[in-house]
Amino acid sequence: MKVNNNLQQFKRSSLALCVAGVLMGASTPVLAEESQATDNIEVIEVKGMRRSLEQSLNTKRFANSIVDAITAEDIGKFPDKNVGDALQRISGVTVDRQYGEVSGVTIRGTAPEQSRILLNGQSVANTSWYDLGPATRTFNMELLGAEQISSVEVYKTPEASIEEGALGGTVNLQTRKPLDLDANTFMISAEVARSSLYEENDPGGAFLGSWKDEDERFGILAAYSLEKLTSGRQVLESLSGYYPYFAENEATGEDAAVGAWGIGSQAFRAERERTSAQVTLQFMPTDNLELTLDYFNFEFDNPHVNHNFLTVSARGSEATNVVNNAQGGTESATIQPAYASIIYNPVVRHAVNMKADVLNLTGKYTGDSYTLSGVVGQSTSEGGTQGGSSSWWIPATDEGGKIGDPAFPDGQGSVDGGFSYDATGPYQVELTSLDATDASQFKHAQEANYETSVQEHDIAYAQFDAVFELDNDYIDNIASGIKYNSSDFSRQAYNRNPSEILGFVPDGNLSNWTGGVLNDLHSQSPGNTLNSYAYLDENKWWDFISEKYQNGELEEVVNQGNTFSVDEKMLALYAQVDFSGDDYRGNFGVRYVTTEQKSTGFADGKVFEESIDYDNWLPSLNIAYNLTDDLIVRGAASQVMARNNYSDLKPGLNIAANIGSANGGNPDLQPYKSNQADLGIEWYFSSSSLLSSAIFVKEIDNVVFNTESVEFVEKCGPTEADWSECRVTRPRNGGTGSVQGIEFQLQHSWDSGFGVLSNYTYVDSETTRPDGEKEMVPGVSENSFNGSVFFENDYITTRIAYNWRTEWVGVGATQAVLNDAYSQWDASITWHAMENLNLTLEGVNLTNEVIQSQDTEFDLTQNTIEFGSRYYLSASYQF
Template identity: 75%
Template sequence: MSEGQLFKSSLLALCIANALFGMSSTAVAAEQQEATAENMEVIQVRGIRRSIEASLNTKRFADSTVDAITSEDIGKFPDKNIGDALQRISGVTVDRQYGEVSGVTIRGTAPEQSRILLNGQTVASTSWYDLGPATRTFNMELLSAEQVNAVEVHKTPTARLEEGALGGTVDLKTRKPLDLDAHTYQVAGELSQSSLYDETDPSGSFLGSWKNDDEKFGILGAYSVEKITSGRQVLESLSGYYEYFAADPAQNQESTVGAWGIGSQAFRAERERTSAQVTLQFAPTDNTEFTLDYFNFELDIPHVNHNFLTVGARGSGSTNVVNNAQGGTASATILPAYASIIYNPVVRHAVNMKSDVLNLTGKYVGDSFTVSGVIGQSTSDGGTQGGSSSWWIPATDQGGKIGDPAFPNGQGSVDGGFSYDATGPYQVVLTSLDANDASQFKHAQEANYETTVQDHKVTYAQTDFEYQLDHDFINKIAVGIKYNTSDFERNAFNRNPAEILGFVPNGNLANWSDGVLSGLHSQSGGNVLDSYAKLDEDKWWAFISEKYANGELVEVADLGNTFTVEEDMLALYAQADFSGEFYRGNFGVRYVNTDQTSTGFADGKPYNESVNYDNWLPSINVAFDLKEDLILRASASSVMARNNYSDLKPGLAIAKNFGTATGGNPNLKPYKANQADLGIEWYFTESSMLSAALFYKDIDNVVFVTESTQYIEGCGASESEWDKCRVIAPANGGSGSVTGLEIQLQHNFESGFGFLTNYTYVDSKSTRPDGTEQMIEGVSENSFNGSLFYEDDLFSARIAYNWRSEYLGVGNIQNVLNDSYQQVDASIIWHAMENLDVSLEGVNLTNEVVQSYDVKYGLTQNTIEFGSRYFVGASYKF
C-alpha cells in the first residue's frame, strides 16, 4: 500500500470512529441545553397550497440559492416522476429517452454535470441501455416519487456541499419516523396505460411509521411496485452521415450523402419498478440522534425493439438524387442490393438495474457545538444480458445467409429498392416489396448482439464539526473531512460471429410471425412506414434460449467495451456562517484530491492509466434583507465536474457493420468553472413570490468529440474497408460560457385557485480548439413552465405546461439539433372521505414528438413519439 493510500485509509478509519463513537462520549461529559430553534417556520405539509408554502419557506430562509419541491402529503408528490417535478423549477430542463425523465439540465449544463444525491449522499448507479454512455448521474427511472418527502435544488454551492456539480446539485430527502405521527400508515393502488399500447397495468405502495411513547425510537418502512407497458415509436437514422455513393458527372448525378440506414422503430417495454425503504431512528437524549437507512431500488425492463430498416449504404447505387444547400441528400431512389432492406427485431428479456444504499448518520448537539458523522455504502449492478438481434431480408435475395460461401463474388437482390425523403419525418416508399407480407422475408443472420454487465460501488465516510460563536459578524464555523471511493466496472460480450450465421430452420418469416405491427407513428403524416410484419417474440425467444442452453450460441469478451474506472476522493472544507441585522450568508473553501485509475484493453492487451488531480473550490453566498419580504442574493464560487466513466476508458469499441470505432481518454481533465449569481426575491404573501436571478459560468476543460479516419483491423464489413474506419474519441481543449436569466412568479388566490410560472433564458456556447462555436449540448435558449391549480375541501386539480426551445443533442455519433418541445400534464384528486383520495392523472396529453436534425447536413435524425400515459388510483391513510 502506498503512503497516499495508507494516509487515506487512516483518514477513513478516523472518520468512521468519529462518526460512531466520538459524539456519544462527548454526550456523557457535556451538560445539555435545548437546541436553538432554527430561523424557519414549521409547516405541516398537506395539499397543494401547503406544499407551495413549505417549498417557498426552504428557498426564503436558505443562505445560498436553493429551490425546493415538497410533497403534498405522504405518497403525494406533485408529478409521477421526480424529473417531471424538477422541470417545474426555473433553470431546469429535462432529458427524456423512453417517455420518463432520465436526467436533468441545470442552468445551461449537461445532465451528467449535475449531481443527484439521496439524503446528501451519492447513490451508485448503472444503466440498462447497452449502447448508452456510462455516466455519473443517478438514474431517476429507479426511484419512486412516492417515497420522497422533498427535493432541494442547490444552484449555488457551499463549502459543505459535496463537489462534482457544474450546474447544480439535486438532493432527494426521504421521510424519518420521528418526524411523523406515532401510527402513520398508508396504502395506495393504481392502474396505468400508455396510448401506444392496450395493456392496463397495476401498481401499489405501502408506508408505515411507528415511534414509542417518549419519541426516542422510531421505525419506518415503505415499499412500492409500479408496472407500466410503455415505449416509443421512432422514425430514425442509423449510424453517421457520410457519402456512400460518389457523384456521376456523366449521368449528371450528384453524390449521395446520408445516414447508413433509415429505421421505422417500435420499442415496447414492460417496466416494473420496485422501491423499498427501512429507516430506524434513535434519539437517546434530547441532544443525540442516530439514523440508519436502507434503500433498495430495482427496475426490470424486458423489451422488444422492432425496426424495419431501409439501408441506403448497402444499395447498389442511387438515382433521382436531390441534395440540399449543405450537401446532404434530401431525397433519392436507392437501387436494390443484397440486404439493402432489413427487418431487425431485437428481443431483450434479461434487462435489469438495481441500486441499494446502507447509510448510518449520527449527530450530537452540545452547548455551543455540533458534531456529526456519516458512514455508508451504495452498490449497483445492471445491464442487458442475453438476447437476440436477428436480420430478416427479402426472400428473393440470393443466398440463405450473410456471407454465403456459394456466392464468393457477392450476393444480389431484386426487391431491395426504395425511395426516401429526409427533409422531415422520414418518408419511405418501397419499390416492390410488401412490408406487411411476412412470406416475403427470410432469416439471414443472428446479428452480433452486445451483452453488458455493469457494477458500481461507492463507499463514504465523513465527519463534520460546527462551533457556535458569540461574535458580531461570524456566528458559526464548520469544518469537515470526507473520504469517498468509487469503483465502476463494465464488462461487455459479443457472440462469436462464426456461430451466428444462418442457423434458423424454416427460415421464412411467415413461420415465425404472429401478425402485423400497424398504426405506428400516428403523429407523422405522409408516406411513413407505419406498418410491417413482425416476429412472434415469445416463440423466437424460446428458440434462442434453447440455442444458448445447448451451447450453440457462445459469448466472447468484447474487450473494446470492457473497462473499469477506480477513484479515491478526499475532501476537506472550512466554512464560516455570518449574519447581521440585515444580512446573512456563508463563505468557505473546499479542497478535493482525486486518484483515478482507468483499466481497459488496447490491441487486446490489458492497459491502465493513473492520474491524480486536485481542486480548490472557494465559495461565498450573501443574502440581504432589504425589507421583511424582499431579499437580495449574491454569490460567487468555483466548481468542478468529473467526466463520464465511458469517456475515461482506454481502448476502442468497434462497430464492424457501421465501420466505426469509439474510444475513451483516461487523461481527460475534469470540467472546471468559475461562476457568479445575483438575484432578488419578493415574498408578497406567505405562499406567493416574484423573483429574478442572473447567473454566469466561465467553463474550462470542455470535452469535445474528435473524429478521424484510421486503419483499424476489424472495422468494416471487409478488410478493404479497414483503412476507412471512422474513429471517434473525446478530448479536452474546449472552453465554454453560460449567461442566463431566471424569472419566477407564483401566487395563491383566496378563491382556491393559484398558479406557478417561471421563465429561463440561457445563452450557452462551447468553443472547440479550432475556434468553432456551438450551443452546449442539452441546453435550450428559452424555457417556460406554467401550472394552474385549484384546491378546496373536496377536490385538488392541476394542469401543467412545459416548453423549451430548440437544443443541441447527440445522435449515434454526431451532433443533432432538436426542435422545440412542449408537454401538457394534468391531474385531479377527489377527497372522497376523510382518509380516502381518488386520483386521475395524464402525462403528455397531446402526445408531442421530439424532432431532430443533423447539424452538419440539415437532414432528419429522429422523430420520436412517446405516447400519452394515463393513471387512475386511490390511496387510504389510517
Template identity: 35%
Template sequence: MNNTLQQAIRLANRTLLGLGVLASAPQVLANDEAQAIEEVQVVGIRASLEQNVNMKRFAGAVVDAITAEDIGKFPDKNVAEALQRIPGLSVSRDFGEGERVSIRGTDSSQNITLLNGQTVATSEWKVLSALSRGFNYAMLPSDLIASAEVYKSPEARIDEGSLGGTIILRTRKPLDLESGTASLSLETQYSELPGEWDPSASAFYSWKNDDSTIGVLGSLVYQDRTVERHGSEVLANYVPTTAQDTGESVYVPWGLGSALFQQQRERRGVDLAVQYKPTEAFDATLHYLASELGASNMNQNFLPLARNAVRDGGTNTQVDANGVVTSSEIDGSLAPAHVAYDVIYRDGSSMDTDVVDLDLNYDMDGIRLHGQVGRTTSEGKANDDFYEFFNRPNDDRVSWTYTNAGRPSASFDNSDWITNPADELILNGYFESRIVMTDAENYAQADAQFDVEFGPVNEIEVGIKLRDREITQDRLRTTAANMAPDGFGDAADFWSGAVVSGLHSETGFGPSAYFDPDRAKLNAYFGALPDCADGVTATCAKRNQVWYPSIFDISEKVNAAYVQANFAHEDSGIRGNVGLRYVTTDTDSGAWSFSSAEGDYVYDVVKANYADTLPSLNLAWDINDSMVLRAAAAKVIARPSPSQLTSSVSVTPESGRGSGGNPNLEPYRANQYDLGMEWYFAEGAVAAATLFRKDISDYIFTEIREENVVTPDGVINIPSMSRPQNGPEVSLSGVETQLQYTFDNGFGAVANYTFTDVGDATLVDGTTATLPGNSKHMANLSAFFENNLLSARLAYNYRSEYFSAQTGVGKLYRDKQSSLDAQFSYYVTENLTLRAEALNLTNETVSDVFELTDGPTLQGSEWENGRRFFLGANYKF
C-alpha cells in the same frame, strides 16, 4: 351547536369561499365559527408551494425546493418530472418518463444527485447508454421522497462535483411523524400506444414509542408499466455519397429505421429507517433504501439503407439546391445490400440501486457533531439477442422509394413481401451479448459545528469526507461461425404469420407494417448449433466469449476537507456563508487492449490525479420583510463521466464509427457568479429574478478523427472515432425568473422562464465545439385550483433545442420539446383522496435535427411515446 352541524357549516363555507362566490360569507358567521375556519391547516398544493417558498427564502444559498405536503403526495409521479417545474431545470423523456435532469444549461452528466447528502450509485439497462455521473430518476419512485432541494450556488459543506447545481433528495425520519402514521395508495395507469392498463401500489407506516426515543418507518412501492415507443430513425447521420444515376455528390442518410420499442417495466422499491434518540443531545438513524427496475424489452427496426440504395440503385434521383436528395426510385436489381431488418430481444435487462446509511448527531452546549458512514451500490444488466436480416443482392423484388420533403421516409407500397416474406431477406447477422455494469461507493464523513461570536460570524463548520468508488463493466458475447453463403436461412424460415402494424401515426414515416419474426424458431435454431471446435466445419456457435474491448474497471478515491463560516448581521439584515473546500481525486482506469506484438490482450492501468481548492461565498440581504437580495460566487468542478475515462473502445465497422475514452481527462472547472432579487409579496408568493454566469475551463469536447484499431481480427480502420478531450474556455450566462401566487378564491399559478446563452469554444485548429445540453429558452407554467373538496392542476413545460452530440459530418441537436400534464384530486373524506392524472396530453413527439458541417440543417430521428393516464386512490390512516 353540535359538532356535526358545526363541521357541516364549516365545510360548506370553505367550499363556497374557495370557489370565490361567497366573499361576504365570513361577515354573517358567528365569530367562533369564523375563527374555526381561519385555524384550518393549509394542505394540498398550496401547502407544498408555501413550504417550497419558505425553504427558498431562508436558505443560505441560491436554492429552490419541492416538497411533498403529505405521505406519498410528491407533486409528480416521477421526481425528475417534478424537478422540471423549478427555474433552470429540464428533463429528458426519451421513453415517456423523466430520466435525466439538466440544470442551467449544463448536461445531466455534469450535475450530481445526493440522497440525504450522499451519493446514490446508478447504472444502466440500455446497451447504448454510456455510464454517467448523472442519476437516472427512473430508478426512484416519488413516493419514497419527502423533499428535493436544488443548490444552484454551492456551499463548502456540500459535496463538490456539479457544474450546474446539486440536487439533494431527502427521505422522512420516524421521530418527525406522529406514531401510527400510515397510508395506502392504489393506482392504475393506461398507456396509449400499447393500449394497456398497469397497476401500481405503495404503502407507508411509521411508529414511535410514547417517549419519542425510538421510531421505525417503512415504505413499499410496486409499479408496473407497459412501454411502447414508435421511432422514425435516421441512423449514422447524413453521409455525403454519389448518386448512381446522376453522379452528383448528395446528402442522404446512411440508413432509415422504422422502429418499434416495447418494454415491460417492473419497479420495486423499499425504504426503511430506524431512529434512536435516547436524549435530546444524541440522535442516530439507520437508513436503507433499495430500488429495482426490471427492464426487459424488445426492439425491432426495419432499415432501408438509403445511402447504399441511392448510391447503387437510385433512379430518377431528384436533388434540391443544397444537394439534398428529395426523392429517388430504388431499383433493387441494381443494388446489393440496401435493406436490413434488426430484431433485438433484451430479456433480463435491469438495474438496481441500494443505499445503507448510518447518520449520527450529538449536540453539546454550543457544539454539534455529525458523522455519517455508508455504502451505495448499483448493478445494471444490458442483454442483447441480436438478429439481422439483409436483402438478397440485386433482387428486383426489393424495390422502394426514398423521399425527403423535410422529413426522410421510405415507401414500400408495392412490396407485399414486407408483411408476407419468402426469401427476399436472409438472416445473416447474429450475436448474443451480456453486459454487466456495477457502481459501488463507500463513504465516511465527520462534521462539527461550533457556535461562535466573531462579529457577524455566529457559526463555524468544519469537516472531512472520504469516498472510495469503483465502476466496472464486463461483457460476454456469443457469435456464430462457418455461416453458409445464404446465411442462416430465409425470412420465411423464421416467421409464423405475425405482423407488426400501426406504427408512425404521428411521425409520418414508412413502412408502418412489417413481418414479426418468430422468436421460438430463432431460439430453436441457434440453441441447436454445436459448439465451435477444431475440425468443426458446419455452422457453429462460439458461446460466452469474454469480449475484452468492452471491459473496464475505474477506481476513484476522493478525499475532501472543508471549513465554512455562517454569519448574520441583525442590524443590516445581511446573512450568508463563506467557505473553502479542498479535494483530491485519484483514479485508476483499467482496460484491455490487443497487442499485435504479443498476439493477445493485455490489461493496462492508467493512473491520474488532481487537486482542487474550491472557495464559495453566499450573501443574502434581507432589505425588508419581503425583499431579499442575493449574491454568490464560487469555484466548482464536474468530473468526467466513467465512459469518458475508460480506455476501452467500441467500434461498428459497418458504419465506420467507433468511440473510446481518455483516462487522462481533467474535470470541468468553472468560476460561477449569481446575483438575484426575491420579493415575497404575500404568504406563499414570490417574484424573483437571478442572473448567473459560469466561466468554464478544461472544457470537455468530443474529437472525431480517423483511427486504426487493433483487434484479434486484425487492424480495423475507423474513419469516425469519437474520443473526449479537454479544450479551451467557454462562458455560459443567463437569467432565471419566477412568479408564484395563490388567490384567495383557491386559484393560483406558478410560472418561470430561463434564458441561457453559451458561446462555442474555439479549438486549437480553429474549429469550434459546443457545450451539450443547453437550451436557450426554458419555461414552465402551472395553473391550479384548490378548495376543501378538490384540487386541479394544469402544467405546461417547454425547452428549446439543444446540442446533443458531435458527429463525423456535423452537429446533432435535440429539437424543441414541450409537454402538457394535468392532475385532479377529490377529497372524499379527510382520509380518502381520489385522483386522476394525464401526462403528455398533446402527444408531443421527441425529435433530432442535424446541422451538417458546411451544409444544410436536416430532420433527424423522431419518436412517439404517446399519452399516459392514471386513476388512483390514497387513504391515510
C-alpha cells in the same frame, strides 16, 4: 446554526412567524416558544397543494445559498408522477427524455452528467441498462419513484459543506423519518397505468408505515412501491452517419446521393417494472444524541423488443430521381433493389435491468453550543443488458439463404427491396415491390447481437462534521468536516461472432415466427410513413434463443475495447462560516478535495493501467440581504469542478492496423472547472407568493472534446515504420465554455383556491473547441418555460402543467443533431372522497408530442420520436 439565523428573520415579521409555525409544525422547541409568544395572532392552517408550495417557498426564502425546493403535499403525494417530471418545474432546469420518462436533468446551461443527484446528502451508485450509451456519472432518474420522497432541494450555488462534483447544480432528495411522523402512520395506494402506444393496463401500488414509541425515542419506518408500465417509443429514424452512399452518375446525370446509411421505422416496446423499498430506524437515547439507520433498494427491469423495419439506401444497387437541397443533402430519391436493401431487424432483450441499494448510518450529538455528526455508508449498483437477439430478416426472393452465403462467392442479388423516400420532414417511405405486412415475403438471413454489457459500481463513504455556535454579533457558527469517498466503476462488454451462428434457424420464413402485423405506428407523422409491417413473436423467439444459449450454441467473447474500470479515492476537507446581521446573512468557506484515480483497460490484447491524481480548492460565498421584510437580494460567487464520464476515462485503444488509426479513452483527463457568479432578487408578497429574478454566469475550463492527433502506437499501421504516424482519436481537455443566463419566477395562490406557478429561463451556453470552433452544449436549450395552474378545495385538487423548450443539440448523437423546440402538457385531478381517501387521475404528455431532430450538416431529417401519452388512475388511503 442556520436555524437560529432563520429565526432572526422570523422575528422581524409576525406574519412570517405565524406561517412558519404552521408549516413546520413547531417542530423545534425554539419554534414552539415563538409560537406561544404570538397566541394573539390567528393561525389559519393550510393544507394540500398550497401547503406544499408554501413549504417550498419557506425553504427557498430562508436558505443562505440559492436553493429551490419541491415538497410533497403528504405521504405518497408528490406533485408529479416521478421526481424528474417535478424537477422540470424549477427555473433553470430542463430534463432529458430517452424513452418517455425523465432520465437526467440539465441545470443552468450545463450537460446532464454535470449535475449531481444526492440521496439524503450522499452519492448513490449508478449504472445503466442501455448497452449503447456512454457510462456517465448521472444518477438515472428512471430508478426512482416519487412515493417515498418528502422533498427535493436544488442547490444552484454550492456551499463548502456540500459534496463537490457539480457544474450546474446539486439535487438533494430527502426521504422521511419515523420520529418526524405521527405514531402509527400508514399509507396504502393502488394504481392502474396505461400508455397510449400499447394500451395495456398495468398494476402498481405503494405502502408506507411508520411507528414510534410513546416517549418518541425510537421509531421504525418501512415503505415499498411497485410500478409497472408497458410503454416505449415509436421512431422514424436515420441510421449511422450521413455520407455520399452513391457517387454522381455521369452516364445518367444523376447527382450524388447523400444521406444516412438507412431509414428505420422503429417500434420499441418495453414492460418496465420499478420497485423501491425503504427501511429506516431512528433512535434518540437522550435529548442530545440521535442515530438513524437507512436502507434503500431500487430495482428497474426493462425487458423489451425493438422492432425496426429498415430501408437501406446504402445497400441498394443505385439511386434514381435524386433531388438534393442547397447543402448537398438528398431530400428524396428512388433506391433500386439489391441484396438486403430491405431488412426487418427485431432486437429482443429480456435480461435488462439495473438496481441500486444504499446502507447509511448517521449519528448526531448536540451539545450546549456545538453539534457533532457523522455518516458511514455504502451504495452498490449493478446494471446492463445481457444476452438477447438481433436478427436480420430480408426479402424471401433475395439470393442466398444467409448473409455471406458461401454459395454466392461473387455476391448476391435481389429483385425485391426497391423503395423511394423523402427526408424533408418525418421520413416518408414507399416500397416499390414488397408488401411489408406479408410475413411470408421475409426470411431469416443473420443472427447478430448488439453488445452485451455488465456494469458494476460500488461506493463507500465516511464523513464527520462539527458545527460550533458562537456568541457573536456577526458570526453564527463555524463548521468544518472531512469526508472520504471510494468509487469503483467497472464495465464488462461482450460480443458474439455472427459468422459462427449463421443459418441455424429452422423453418426460416418469417411466417413461421410471426406474431401478426404492427399497425397504426407513428400516429403523429402523417403521410407515406412505414406504419405497418409484420413482426416477430418475441416470446416464441426468446424461447428459441434461450435454448441456443443453454446448449452452448451462442457464445460470447469479451470485447476488450469496451471493457474497463475506473477506481477513485477522494478525500475532502472543508471549513465554512455562517454569518448574519440585522439585514443580511450568508456563508463563506472553502472545500479542498484530492482525487486518486486508477483506470484499467486493454490495449492490443494486454491489460493497460494508468493512475493519476489531482486536487482542487473550491471556495464559495453566498450572501442574502433583506431590503425589506419581504424583499431579498442574493449574491454568490464560487469555483466548482466536475469529474469526467467513466467512458471517457477508459485506457487502451481500439487499433485499426490496416489503415493506421486508433480510438479510445483518456485516463489523463483533468476535471472540468468553472468560476461562477450569481445575482438575484426575490419578492415574497404573501406567504405563498413569490416574484423573483436571477442572473448567472459561468466560465468553464478543461472542456473535453474528441480530437485526433498523431501518436506513436505499437502495431498501428501496416508496417513498423508507420507506428509513429498513428492517427489517434480520443477525448482531450483543451476546450473552454461559457454560460450566461437569466431566470424569472412567479408563484401566487389566491384564497379562492386557485394558484399559478411559472418560470422562464434564458441561457446563452456554448463551448469552444481547441481549434476555435464554437458549439452548443448538448442537452441545453436557449429558452425554456414552465407554467402550471391549480385549483383546490375540500373536495378536489386539480392542476394543468405546461413546459416548453427551444431547440437543443441531441445527447449522444453520431453526428451533430439539432432537436426542434418541444412542449408538453400534463394534468391531474384528485377527488378527496373521504377525509383520508383520495382518488387521482393523472395524464402525462396529453397531446402526444414528438421530438423532431435534424442533421445540421446536410439539413436532413434525423429522428421523429413519439413517446405517447401516459395515464394513471390511483386510490390512496392514509390512516
